[in-house]
Amino acid sequence: MGRAALADIKGKDFSELAKETKTNTEDTNKVSNTNKNRSTTTSDSSRKKSRRRPKKTTMPAAVMVSPVQRLFDTCKDVFALAGTGIVPTPDKIEQLRAVLDQIQPADVGLTPQMPFFSLPVTRRAPPITYLHIHECEKFSMGIFCLPPSGVLPLHNHPGMTVFSKLLFGTMHIKSYDWVVDVPSNASAVVPPSQTVQHPEVRLAKVKVDSDFTAPCNASILYPADGGNMHCFTAVTACAVLDVLGPPYSDPEGRHCTYYFDYPFTKLSVDEITVAEEEKDKYAWLQEREKPEDLAVVGAPYTGPEIVEN
Numbered sequence: 001m002g003r004a005a006l007a008d009i010k011g012k013d014f015s016e017l018a019k020e021t022k023t024n025t026e027d028t029n030k031v032s033n034t035n036k037n038r039s040t041t042t043s044d045s046s047r048k049k050s051r052r053r054p055k056k057t058t059m060p061a062a063v064m065v066s067p068v069q070r071l072f073d074t075c076k077d078v079f080a081l082a083g084t085g086i087v088p089t090p091d092k093i094e095q096l097r098a099v100l101d102q103i104q105p106a107d108v109g110l111t112p113q114m115p116f117f118s119l120p121v122t123r124r125a126p127p128i129t130y131l132h133i134h135e136c137e138k139f140s141m142g143i144f145c146l147p148p149s150g151v152l153p154l155h156n157h158p159g160m161t162v163f164s165k166l167l168f169g170t171m172h173i174k175s176y177d178w179v180v181d182v183p184s185n186a187s188a189v190v191p192p193s194q195t196v197q198h199p200e201v202r203l204a205k206v207k208v209d210s211d212f213t214a215p216c217n218a219s220i221l222y223p224a225d226g227g228n229m230h231c232f233t234a235v236t237a238c239a240v241l242d243v244l245g246p247p248y249s250d251p252e253g254r255h256c257t258y259y260f261d262y263p264f265t266k267l268s269v270d271e272i273t274v275a276e277e278e279k280d281k282y283a284w285l286q287e288r289e290k291p292e293d294l295a296v297v298g299a300p301y302t303g304p305e306i307v308e309n
Ligand SMILES: [Fe+2]
Pocket: 155, 156, 157, 230
């Protein structure tokens, strides 16, 4: 689903949430007043009893900041100077990672029982659901919901810094970075006997090839390292909160490219030699069209509202 369609969903969702938030705030005020009235008519004995209890303080609604609002506010700060290839400073990176690592599924309105985490009855590839939270020219926030065996195929993030926080479940991440110190003509020398149809392959090095189970820290990739090309495979139903800075943008040359990956040993290139024990750490990546069986559908984000102040 395109960005415009997702934005439409988001707009509708936000207007509905605004009403709900207002109602909840009114209810909170009512409860506060009720408690105040009760305290004036409490007997001495119960007053003594209440003294022994920890004092409950009701924070005014105006200063309560939801975790997702804190995430949004932090993104605004961390990605204030975002642009293609611009990486936030290390302290900003850590700041955002710390906020992300506090996020729980409930903070974004998720439970594993939601229907988009179930396997479909058809034999088709399980659809992946994207819950759009926010997008501006500096950053985007959204959640990919994968049923068991759902796959987000190998794709890149050109000039971007990306935080991926697994909210629940187990997910296998395989990621690569380009190998930059190879002869410039190496990628063109591919024996015709190979089954690879297209000669334009490029050498990449494996960065990550592991299962991750929540709770775990957010993973971060950068324009030139950290595993800029990655593939997500759901071992169990899982959800991953993605923060991209800057977001994909075709006009600004940041479009999503998909790849096949082939074992290093599948192709032989004269100019490139790798020690035998290192060969499984390299692969050949080849651009491909967006996979036909990739189904990513948009659904409304139903977590706490974000206030864009
Ligand atoms: Fe990605």
